Amino acid sequence: xxxxxxxxxxxxxxxxxxxxxxxxxxxxxxxxxxxxxxxxxxxxxxxxxxxxxxxxxxxxxxxxxxxxxxxxxxxxxxxxxxxxxxxxxxxxxxxxxxxxxxxxxxxxxxxxxxxxxxxxxxxxxxxxxxxxxxxxxxxxxxxxxxxxxxxxxxxxxxxxxxxxxxxxxxxxxxxxxxxxxxxxxxxxxxxxxxxxxxxxxxxxxxxxxxxxxxxxxxxxxxxxxxxxxxxxxxxx
Amino acid sequence: xxxxxxxxxxxxxxxxxxxxxxxxxxxxxxxxxxxxxxxxxxxxxxxxxxxxxxxxxxxxxxxxxxxxxxxxxxxxxxxxxxxxxxxxxxxxxxxxxxxxxxxxxxxxxxxxxxxxxxxxxxxxxxxxxxxxxxxxxxxxxxxxxxxxxxxxxxxxxxxxxxxxxxxxxxxxxxxxxxxxxxxxxxxxxxxxxxxxxxxxxxxxxxxxxxxxxxxxxxxxxxxxxxxxxxxxxxxxxxxxxxxxxxxxxxxxxxxxxxxxxxxxxxxxxx
Amino acid sequence: xxxxxxxxxxxxxxxxxxxxxxxxxxxxxxxxxxxxxxxxxxxxxxxxxxxxxxxxxxxxxxxxxxxxxxxxxxxxxxxxxxxxxxxxxxxxxxxxxxxxxxxxxxxxxxxxxxxxxxxxxxxxxxxxxxxxxxxxxxxxxxxxxxxxxxxxxxxxxxxxxxxxxxxxxxxxxxxxxxxxxxxxxxxxxxxxxxxxxxxxxxxxxxxxxxxxxxxxxxxxxxxxxxxxxxxxxxxxxxxxxxxxxxxxxx
Numbered sequence: 001x002x003x004x005x006x007x008x009x010x011x012x013x014x015x016x017x018x019x020x021x022x023x024x025x026x027x028x029x030x031x032x033x034x035x036x037x038x039x040x041x042x043x044x045x046x047x048x049x050x051x052x053x054x055x056x057x058x059x060x061x062x063x064x065x066x067x068x069x070x071x072x073x074x075x076x077x078x079x080x081x082x083x084x085x086x087x088x089x090x091x092x093x094x095x096x097x098x099x100x101x102x103x104x105x106x107x108x109x110x111x112x113x114x115x116x117x118x119x120x121x122x123x124x125x126x127x128x129x130x131x132x133x134x135x136x137x138x139x140x141x142x143x144x145x146x147x148x149x150x151x152x153x154x155x156x157x158x159x160x161x162x163x164x165x166x167x168x169x170x171x172x173x174x175x176x177x178x179x180x181x182x183x184x185x186x187x188x189x190x191x192x193x194x195x196x197x198x199x200x201x202x203x204x205x206x207x208x209x210x211x212x213x214x215x216x217x218x219x220x221x222x223x224x225x226x227x228x229x230x231x232x233x234x235x236x
Numbered sequence: 237x238x239x240x241x242x243x244x245x246x247x248x249x250x251x252x253x254x255x256x257x258x259x260x261x262x263x264x265x266x267x268x269x270x271x272x273x274x275x276x277x278x279x280x281x282x283x284x285x286x287x288x289x290x291x292x293x294x295x296x297x298x299x300x301x302x303x304x305x306x307x308x309x310x311x312x313x314x315x316x317x318x319x320x321x322x323x324x325x326x327x328x329x330x331x332x333x334x335x336x337x338x339x340x341x342x343x344x345x346x347x348x349x350x351x352x353x354x355x356x357x358x359x360x361x362x363x364x365x366x367x368x369x370x371x372x373x374x375x376x377x378x379x380x381x382x383x384x385x386x387x388x389x390x391x392x393x394x395x396x397x398x399x400x401x402x403x404x405x406x407x408x409x410x411x412x413x414x415x416x417x418x419x420x421x422x423x424x425x426x427x428x429x430x431x432x433x434x435x436x437x438x439x440x441x442x443x444x445x446x447x448x449x450x451x452x453x454x455x456x457x458x459x460x461x462x463x464x465x466x467x468x469x470x471x472x473x474x475x476x477x478x479x480x481x482x483x484x485x486x487x488x489x490x491x492x493x494x495x496x497x498x499x500x501x502x503x504x505x506x
Numbered sequence: 507x508x509x510x511x512x513x514x515x516x517x518x519x520x521x522x523x524x525x526x527x528x529x530x531x532x533x534x535x536x537x538x539x540x541x542x543x544x545x546x547x548x549x550x551x552x553x554x555x556x557x558x559x560x561x562x563x564x565x566x567x568x569x570x571x572x573x574x575x576x577x578x579x580x581x582x583x584x585x586x587x588x589x590x591x592x593x594x595x596x597x598x599x600x601x602x603x604x605x606x607x608x609x610x611x612x613x614x615x616x617x618x619x620x621x622x623x624x625x626x627x628x629x630x631x632x633x634x635x636x637x638x639x640x641x642x643x644x645x646x647x648x649x650x651x652x653x654x655x656x657x658x659x660x661x662x663x664x665x666x667x668x669x670x671x672x673x674x675x676x677x678x679x680x681x682x683x684x685x686x687x688x689x690x691x692x693x694x695x696x697x698x699x700x701x702x703x704x705x706x707x708x709x710x711x712x713x714x715x716x717x718x719x720x721x722x723x724x725x726x727x728x729x730x731x732x733x734x735x736x737x738x739x740x741x742x743x744x745x746x747x748x749x750x751x752x753x754x755x756x
Contacts, residue, residue, distance in 0.1 A: 010745045012737045013652050014660025014697040027657065029617075036697050038617060038657035040737055042745060055741050057655025058543065058562055058621075086562040086576075086624040127622055128573070154655065158748070211743035213750035238605035239570065240577035240613065340606045343599045355707045456614070459704065469715050472690065472706035477613035479700035482723065486716060493712070 007045050010055075011037040017050045025051025059085050059153035059183040061122045061131040068148055068181035069133070071116040074108045081118060084153070084183040087130045091120065095134040117143045119179050119187060139179070146177070146189025147196065149203050153184035158215070159206045166206075166216050173223035174199050198223055238340055240477065243453040244332070254454060258442050265294075265448060270491060272446040277394065277503050279402040287403025287425065291395040294448060295385035297329075300377060300395035302403045304425070306366060306416040307374035317364020317372045321350035323379040323392065330384040344475065346379060348433070349393050351471035352462035353377075356431035359400060363426045366410055373405065375425070386449035389460050389473075393433040397504060401427050430504040431470055432496035433462040436488045438480060443487060445495060459485065461492035465500065513670045513682060520682065522551075526675045529665070529725060534646065534736035536653040544654025546736075548646040551679050552636035555643050557650040562624035576621035580609035582643055584632040604640050611644050611664070611693040611703035617657040626656060637683035638666045641691050644703060645733060652737055661733045662702060664693035665725035667718040669708060674717050676725045688714075692722035696730050 001020025005011060017028060017035045024030040027039045028051055037043070041054040061067070061083065069089060073080035078092040096111065112118065118133075119140050125131035135141045151159060159180055160167045171178055176190035176199050186203050190196045202219050209215055246254075254264050261269055273294030282288040287302035309318060323346040325333045338346075353359060364373035377400065379392045404422035411417065437447035437455035447455055456478020462471040469489065474480065480488070514520055524530070530551040539545035542558035549555075565571030582604040586592050597605075612628065628650065630643040641664035648662040668678045669688035683689050688708025695702050710718060 008745070008749065010738055010742055012661065012734045013658035014695075015734070016697070029659070031659075031697065036659070038659070039655055040652050040741055042748075054655050055744055056544070056653060086564060086621050088564055127620075209747075211741075211747050213747045215747065237579050237581040238602070238609045239579045240572070240575075240609070240618075242572060242577075338599075340602050343602045344606055347599065347603050351707050355709065457610075464709065467712070469706060469710045469712075470708070472704055473607075474701065474704035475607070475610065477610045479614045479695060479698060479702045480704070481700055482719060485701060485704065485719060489712060489715060 003045055003050070005043040005045075007043065009043045010041075011043050011052060012040055013038055017043055017052075018045075021048065023049045025049040027052035027054055054154055056152065056154050059083075061085050061087070061089070061125045061183070063122050063125060065122045065182040066179070067120055067122060067133065067183040068179060068185035068187045069118050069120060069183070070148075071112050071114050071118065074112075074114065079108065079112050081120070081133060083120075083131065083133070083181075084150070084185055085131065087125075087127075089120075089122070089131040089133045091118065091133050091135065095123070095132075095136055112142060117148055117187065119143060119181075143187060143189070146187055147200065149186050149188065149200050151184045151186055151203055151207055152210075153182070155206055155210050156180060156182060156184055158210050159186070159203065161216060166219070169216065169220055170199060170202055170223065173220065174202075194226075198226065246450060246453055250450070251454060254450070255440060258439060258444075263444065264450060269442060270445045270495075272495065272499075273448070275394065275499070275503070277398055279398050285399075286406065287399040287401075289395045289398035289402060291391045291398065293387060293391040293394075293446065295383055296387060296391045296448075297381075297383040298388065298391040298395045299380040299382055300392065300399040301380065302399045302425075303376045303378070304403065304405060305374050305376070306371055306408055309365070309369065309372040313361075314369035315365055316361040317359075318374040319350070319354060319359055319361060319377070320374070321346045321353070321377045321379065321396065323349070323381070325381050325384075329381040333381075333384070344473070345388055345392060348389050348460055348462075348471065348473045349377070349379065349396050351473070352393055352431040352433050353396065353400070355470040356429040356462070356464040358397065358427055358429040358431050360426035360428050364405075366408065366416075371410060371414070371416070375400075375403075384449065386452045387435050387446050390433050390435050390446060393431070393462065394499070394503065397427075397430060397432070400425060401430075401504065403427075430465050430500050431462050432499050432504070433460050433471070434492035434495040434499075435460045436491055438478065438484065443484060443491065445491060459488050461488060463492055463496040467493050467497070513685060514673055520670070520675065520679075522679055524677075526673055527721060527724070529677045529728060530679065532729065532732055534649060534732055536649050536736055536740045542650070542654070544650040544652070544656070546646045546649040546653060548642045548649075550636070550638065550642045552634055553632070553639050553642045554634040555639065555646050556631050556633060557643070557646040558629045559626065559647075559650040559654040559656070560629075561626040561654070562621040562656065563627075565623055565625040570625065571623035574622055575618040576616070576624045576626050578609055578613055578616065578618065578626045578628060580605050580612065580628045580630070580647070582608050582630045582632070582640065584635055584639075588632045588635045604643075607703055607705065608640060608644050608647065611662055612647055612651065614698075614700070614702050615648060615659050615662050615695050616651065617659065620657055626651075635680075637678040637680045637689075638691070640703075641665050641693065644693050645729060649733055649736060653740075660695045660697035661730065662693050662695055663726040663730035663733060664691065664703060665722060665729055666691040667722045667725065669710065669714060669718070674714060674721055676721050688718075690718055690722065692719070692726065694723065694726045696726070
């Protein structure tokens with residue numbers, strides 16, 4: 001009985017993680033007395049539970065997730081919303097507050113047409129059925145202006161930062177409203193288009209430079225200077 | 237593009253029954269794991285074809301017609317005749333067979349049969365040259381599936397070999413202007429080996445020879461091995477979205493060697 | 507069909523200078539296409555193959571979806587300029603067959619049951635071809651699946667073994683494939699210790715077959731290490747940055 005990897009070790013799919021009496025946690029599996037990784041990621045050891053934190057992967061909806069989506073279709077029951085997941089989400093009529101109406105398509109498209117951007121929350125999902133979302137709640141609903149940019153879903157924690165440090169810094173420095181969807185869709189809005197542009201660039205820096213160190217500091221410097229500061233251009 | 241195939245779902249109790257029987261070494265149609273279904277073979281059914289044969293393997297039924305024409309050789313083999321194998325999953329053979337161009341299953345089937353015949357050098361292609369580099373015999377082997385109850389590969393392979401063995405080669409005269417005329421005489425198509433394929437399916441660690449359709453739907457994978465008359469392996473194809481253990485593959489070879497000799501002795505030795 | 511060229515010289519070396527059990531130089535990379543969810547590139551001999559994975563995504567058309575698992579669509583395609591003579595871009599019978607057997611080599615490695623009703627697309631483009639392109643394509647495809655973060659039982663390692671002038675050799679190049687006496691591509695899923703792709707043409711005795719299968723296993727083991735390295739090389743910097751960030755926050 002032995003753990004075959006170190007904590008936080010970079011592992012690949014099929015890599016044996018532990019042998020003997022262990023439990024396969026997230027992104028790992030058990031086969032003939034061994035625990036193997038299912039994904040490219042970092043090994044986590046929590047007592048007898050061995051799991052893997054993926055470095056890459058699709059967004060899988062989870063109840064409670066804040067997601068930014070786009071209306072792609074309308075049917076009798078409600079709206080179909082692309083939330084950058086393997087499944088299109090459903091926003092049922094009943095989850096749209098204070099709108100009593102008959103299920104007529106015409107009326108539905110008048111409320112949210114195709115292409116509308118919604119900030120929503122996942123309220124039900126179990127893989128056998130499409131995820132259900134709601135827009136009832138503070139901060140949720142249709143957005144009227146601003147932009148949505150994409151970020152690899154597994155990099156969302158990087159944009160948020162430790163205890164929200166990165167995202168609050170970006171909000172503070174830019175004065176923009178930013179909604180970070182767990183699904184890798186980031187909504188940005190602000191009065192000053194230049195500031196909005198800076199935030200977009202900052203998100204792109206997270207996407208492209210997630211593998212570099214000192215990212216928070218670099219983005220802070222970038223937002224302060226209003227332009228990108230390369231590491232090697234820093235003052236000695 | 238190849239898309240995950242969706243096997244006809246078996247009734248749960250049926251698959252349960254199948255598994256229980258397998259555990260005691262028996263199959264749903266009463267066979268032993270290594271037993272083939274009954275084979276019947278009939279040669280020379282289509283008069284207009286140069287060669288033909290029909291094979292039944294249990295309820296699986298296949299007809300093969302061989303047509304021989306004069307044509308151009310392949311540029312990379314100017315001094316050899318041409319052999320082409322094609323398979324048609326005719327809609328009358330199963331309710332799920334749709335008319336249309338060959339799909340990946342019929343292409344794969346034809347290519348497995350082709351490989352067995354070609355790699356065993358069963359047809360002596362060098363004897364099929366009329367004008368070197370210019371004109372050769374082209375042997376068309378057309379496989380027609382008439383009823384599908386599993387293991388189409390083996391039934392087709394046996395029928396193709398029987399049709400080739402029976403095929404007559406039309407003698408021709410080549411005129412000055414290159415015109416090809418049949419003389420009305422025939423000789424035997426030179427068939428010098430007897431490649432025999434044997435297909436083995438894996439279900440739950442067990443190896444089953446000659447799977448029927450229900451067993452094929454249940455099996456994750458099967459493997460076809462074709463052996464020459466000298467017991468040399470000349471074609472292999474693993475098919476299906478499953479896997480085999482290494483020792484199972486070696487085991488399959490032994491099974492295929494034994495079964496292919498039996499079939500060769502019974503049906504193909506003159 | 508056979509040329510008079512010797513494929514193994516008096517020193518036991520092959521046309522490209524390799525010993526019987528030596529692999530060709532191989533280079534693998536992942537994560538190089540911006541649009542794809544996962545991508546990879548492999549160079550092995552003259553083979554140059556690029557793979558993109560899209561998905562899991564909603565099955566289109568919807569009736570294609572399976573209520574129990576994701577379906578995989580796979581296309582193995584050769585560029586018109588990848589061969590000596592121009593290849594028509596329309597899929598040949600060979601490409602149709604290879605698309606199928608490569609899909610079937612990959613499927614047992616994928617936890618497709620995690621994404622019911624969805625679809626995973628695997629596009630394999632051979633930009634330049636050499637012997638063993640189906641094996642190289644299979645390996646690259648499994649890397650692209652891993653790069654897309656799709657849960658896998660393992661990567662799929664693959665190589666061809668064959669017979670050249672009576673000698674069992676590893677990893678056939680184009681000439682050996684065309685002029686040799688046998689060619690047997692094999693793919694394995696190392697964690698399961700099982701074969702997921704097996705084809706053969708040519709002629710093998712029982713002993714030769716067993717020997718070839720053994721050699722293929724050995725080849726796959728070496729290639730598997732290179733596959734893992736390719737993934738780690740690409741993602742190690744990301745891991746280190748993450749750690750540094752965490753330490754900084756403390």
